[in-house]
Amino acid sequence: MTSQLNYYLKHLHQDLPASIVVFLVALPLCLGVALASGAPLFSGIIAGLVGGILVSWASGSQLSVSGPAAGLTVIVFDAIETLGGFGGFLLSVVMAGGLQIMLGFLKAGVIGAFFPASVIKGMLAAIGVILIIKQTPHATGFDTSFEGDESYMQETAESSFFEFSEALEGITPGVTLVSIVALLILIVWDSGFIKQFKALKLIPGPLLAVIWGVSFNSLAMYFAPELVIGEKHLVSLPELGSTANFINQLRLPDFSYFSNPKVYSIAGTIAIIASLETLLSLEAVDKLDPHKRVAPTNRELKAQGLGNLISGLMGGLPITAVIVRSSANINAGGQTRIACFFHGVLLMVSVLFFAKYLNMIPLACLAAILLQTGFKLAKPALFVEFYRKGWNQFAPFVITVVAILLTDLLQGIAIGMACGFFFVLKANFHAAITLTQHGPHYLLRLHKDVSFLNKALLRKYLDEVPNDVELLIDGTKAQFIDLDIMETIADFLQAAADRNVAVEIQGFSVSCPTSSSGH
Template sequence: MNPKRPTDYLAHLRHDVPAGIVVFLVALPLCLGVALASGAPLLAGLVTGLIGGLVVTWASGSQLSVSGPAAGLTVIVLGSIEKLGSYPAFLYSVVVAGLMQVVLGWLRAGVIGAYFPAAVIKGMLAAIGLILILKQIPHAVGYDADYEGDEAFTQNDAHTTFSELAYSLDALCPGAMVVSLGAILVMRLWETGWFKRNPVLSLVPGPLAAVAWGIGFNLYSRDHAPGFAIPPEHLVSLPGFHGVQGFLQQLAPPDFGQWDNPEAYTVALTLALVASLESLLSLEAVDKLDPWKRVAPTDRELRAQGLGNILSGLLGGLPMTSVIVRSSANVVAGGRTKVASFVHGLLLLLSVLWLPAYLNLIPLACLAAILILTGYKLARPRLFVALYRKGISQFAPFLVTLVAILLTDLLEGIAIGMVCGMFYVIRANFHAAITLTRDGHHYLLRLHKDVSFLNKAPLRDVLGRIGDGGYVIVDGGRAQFIDQDILETLADFVVAARDRNITVEYKHLDGQSGVVTAAGTRPAPTDAQAPLGNRRRRG
């Protein structure tokens, strides 16, 4: 398959359209929830989702990434609106942030996304999966204190997600529990071989069948089993906009009078940097989830996100990023090309204009079940087992990233995971730069790649393992760079070796070779030889 050819978009409609429906069902409450948590109008979240699906989809180079309002920006948005004094003033910063992202894309700043280790990215995905599960369980049992789409482990009132889980046990809604458990069962059955082979049922996505189950059960319960009917506060609540004209009238333009306000540019810079980093991390994660392992161009993604934020700010929307929850739902639902994301944006538009009354029949427990199953697939137990088997250098950064994201937030957790990952990289380089091979009383000490002053301590440790009376060959032929500190450490060893009856032969240390015998004598140096201690690093 070559997804870049236009004909491929038509060839995969049978996969992309159902996946787009699933992404729409996931994105709808998230758009509303993020707007609510950001202190912005509910319409703002929907506008951002629309632009992400209808415009950024085609500007981006990714086939599977989905863009929209990000829960990771809610704290920044809420604080920025308060700092600037009004939502229109904040919208001006969103427009400027988009312009900054376009410039970053032209400056090829997207390369930074390639410097995040795979273990850290997998830790991020697993953490998001666990957060989805933990945060959606209360919604699944009918406890909706947090907004749908909240991805923060620690609450504003200093309680944690575990506290919310405990509170939810005292506010169980029987109907919501039946709907969520039934929805999970429906989606699991839809993944079995019999359903996949059925020519009719295979055309219907499992999450869509789960939503149909939830609506049907609730409508039946209202008339025949009131005790299991789900109260209105546990259903999707989408405001009506009375057609295209009503929708356009509620769009809030930015306040361009902020052009001389320094705070507006500080907020814009913060939004541009954080949104760009979140988008690049999400893009890297989606590339790893892609069954075809396609690699999206990061610079183009920055420009696409910049375009999206410019339009979003102009039309009254929230800042956007490439979002991993909706993107992973797209992958899990079987999406193959950009069409899936475009369908999700188109459905958001249609739902806003003409379908709010029907969408408001959907129980939140249904949507919670979809997200719980998506979270499980991101944090499967076999992922933990696979990374554990790869060794501590892979498992530790993965686990540290996961725990750090749970206890802090996405960006802080990634930063902590990167520090852990760098520790193991440096540790591995220490061992890889210097090797010692022993055969009886003969030793071969090899210097590999770049050997800097950071390798001085490991070198001293290796030299300390050489026994008295040994014959040591120090070979620097494979090193591209040898620091002067390393040469001085070797020179000190040569001097001390005479007292231990050790003969040292050195080769290719800055192009020099020679032998220092145990008695302290050496062959007369030639033009290609010089005392070790006087040698300079390779240029």
Template sequence: MLRKHLDYYLRYLNHDIPAGVVVFLVALPLCLGIAVASGAPPFSGVIAGVVGGLVVSVVSGSQLSVSGPAAGLTVIIANSVEKLGLDGMLLAVAVSGLIQIAMGFLRAGVIGAYFPSAVIKGMLAAIGLILIMKQLPHAVGYDADADSDLSFLEDDSHTTFSFLWSSLDSISPGATVVSIVSVAILLFWDTEKVKNSRILSLIPGALVAVIFGIVFNQIAQTIAPFFAIAPQHLVTLPAISGPLQFLGEIHIPSLGALTDPHVYITAGTLALIGSLETLLSLEAVDKLDPLKRTAPTNLELKAQGVGNFISGLIGGLPITAVIVRSSANINAGAHTKVACIVHGWLLLLSVMFLSSLLNTIPLACLAAVLLLTGYKLAKPKLVMEQYEKGFNQFAPFAVTVAAILMTDLLKGMAIGMAVGLFFVLRTNYHSAFSLTRDGKNYLLRLQKDVSFLNKAPLRGMLLDIEEDSFLVIDGTRAAFIDQDIMETLEDFIKAASDNNIRVELKNMKGMAAPANNALAPA
């Protein structure tokens, strides 16, 4: 059996190794950028990427999914770093891993199906908007607000919008040029011309943007100091030159914060949101898989849990399956999880031996990558698609976006879920049954599940049935009929003879035949 699996993975090495290189080139700037956006050390982002590649991919049952730090969790991480400190945040990540492992054993892989898609899309759109607003200061070379929370309303009544306006006084010309050109490169790399090019399509646009930023700053320092980017606006990784120094830089958090209840609140939030993002990404990857393989969701939760537990204990950010890196993996021709493992090894080796080179990357390059990431999460096309689906879909979406922006991610999701649940109940309230009339003949058809919530409108419909008429009550399409509904119908049947209303029951299990006529239940 072992030899069979080994042969399977060796068979596709010519596809998986090049794909792993491509994913590494996509993942490196994202790992650094997401760490910066989260107010955490850039080293934490790389650690999470390494764990995602070397641990999660091995345990996971998915062949093509790539895990690492995700933009969708930046809001939670930034808030937890501010409230709990770095050690508290890392402990919350480790505890969230234990929660995810338990979720996997409890077979909670189906939870993604219980969250309305409109609410999830609203969450992602809100995160996209927050990413854009919070990365604009980095894009212009003003990053003094990097440690603030990621909400639009600051604690000192100082809005992000007014902060952005005041940051115009501190623009760095070099950072601004780098961010503008980097965005242009990323937009160009997303065109059909590049995608159809056999050579250019193999080179990630984020890598080109990063190389441009490094080269521009090196040239500016020599011939145009006015455009040189200050050291505080560059990536800051520990100076590492080998495995021993790498191990020395690993940050093992103090356990003192375990007495803080906010650690467990943050851990639960990370576990829930991270699991949702993972399950949604996994579903998308399964659809993109050329071989149409289906990954086991419960095993994926266990894999993510193991990864987050290890990542938190050695100083890394939380991990989820990420659709951006996973789709890049598939587009690069990956066939097995070897590609993800290769990307993990390349991340590890780069931070071990190339940290001095990585420290020349301008933060403006990473800001450009995240600005485009934020735009893709909150693009106007998404808003229009939700609007065209009708008010029942648009309202939960819009409320979720507004609630997250005005409060925080957890409260915003709770408000969005409440609104989504309201519209589900409202739809069920109106579609649980229908009454059709043809002269003196009526057909009351029960649909799907009919609960006590439908008792009041049912009574109203029954009151509309005229005297001297004939009513058929059809329960063929009803999967469940609440006892309150049964009693309401039985009460109506008992009183129907007073108005000379004959009643026939069709597929109404558990109800006795009407006594006022000879018709029996069908």
């Protein structure tokens, strides 16, 4: 216990600045996801609080940040409509949490290990591209929705590209100036020059970007009214002012919906999709973790389940581990779960007492932080790196990126997985059987498992063996040989005598189904 405490204290100087960055990124997204879900705005804040304060300690991951995810907005929106009330939907969230806890105890977290690195990196790159596309309207002052800030849903795909091009035309000068300078601050603060100074390293660049935005807007009111940023381009939070008002905002689920069968199907859908998004995010965070720590997946499912259970009971949206906030945490230098925990504490304190001041922050500053995060996730060097790794790695990577951009996160990953699986099969297919020649001697070698999928390749190689030669079929390295493969070899043996091909078999025996002779 003491060693753990010392570990957290040792990294406190890195975790506290990172928590501020995560808080600044999470705040508008919590509100935006709630807005896009057709749920009360405060439900997004509750989900963010539970994700930060509770799930950070229940989780086995040191860097993963949990909160409301835009990937679930369509499901949430439809569920509220279907059930005809937010109270019934909250009951679904509670039940989904219970299901996730069960999945954790059933050790279902193992499925996270079956996602290839090329697909995970493709997911990260796609999210990076999405962030750039979706944050450009905020950065230029063009009105846009929050819906695609972390996700890329089918109905927003076309409109997102449309908004992106429109955003470049409908520029608001004040907003654009704030975002450009904020980006420059972030780039300079991330450079090697600043990192030479220990004192400057302690100040997070994103905090400076926010201070710049608030200062600019305050000064513009007096010196350049035409550059003032309007309220619709600022953070918008409900002002509570006291703990009592906060408690009054909490909502209990409507337990009368227990008799409605739709509640159960919605709970199942939320549990499955939230679990998949969490496992994918966790896998991605492990890849980004500079210490290369591996988080226990089953514990994560239990932690997320507990989070959804509590969030639903308090009136919050469903929670998942969220890659955007997690990557912002890692980029800001977060080292332990303290960064995620304090982001939750900051959310609570800010909503309770400082909403008035937070509403002065231009969205352009937050857009700049996310644009930088997006670029780091989808930098051109990553595409070059995968291209150099060869087609087997590059194709699943690019197909995952394109598929996510054209569909949504889960569909895109499914397409990427199918592509990755195809290349794995193809590689194994060609590696399972080899044919080599040395003069009149041919060697057909069976490697490891040889399944019915290799039947066509086997026939091709056997057809290449000419008349009047010697053939050795070596199966000493094969752990498994399918019956179809045995029958194909048996058929070849029957015809071999007529072609004057002397066949010797090592490592296994073949019995011909149409004759009693064995080889």
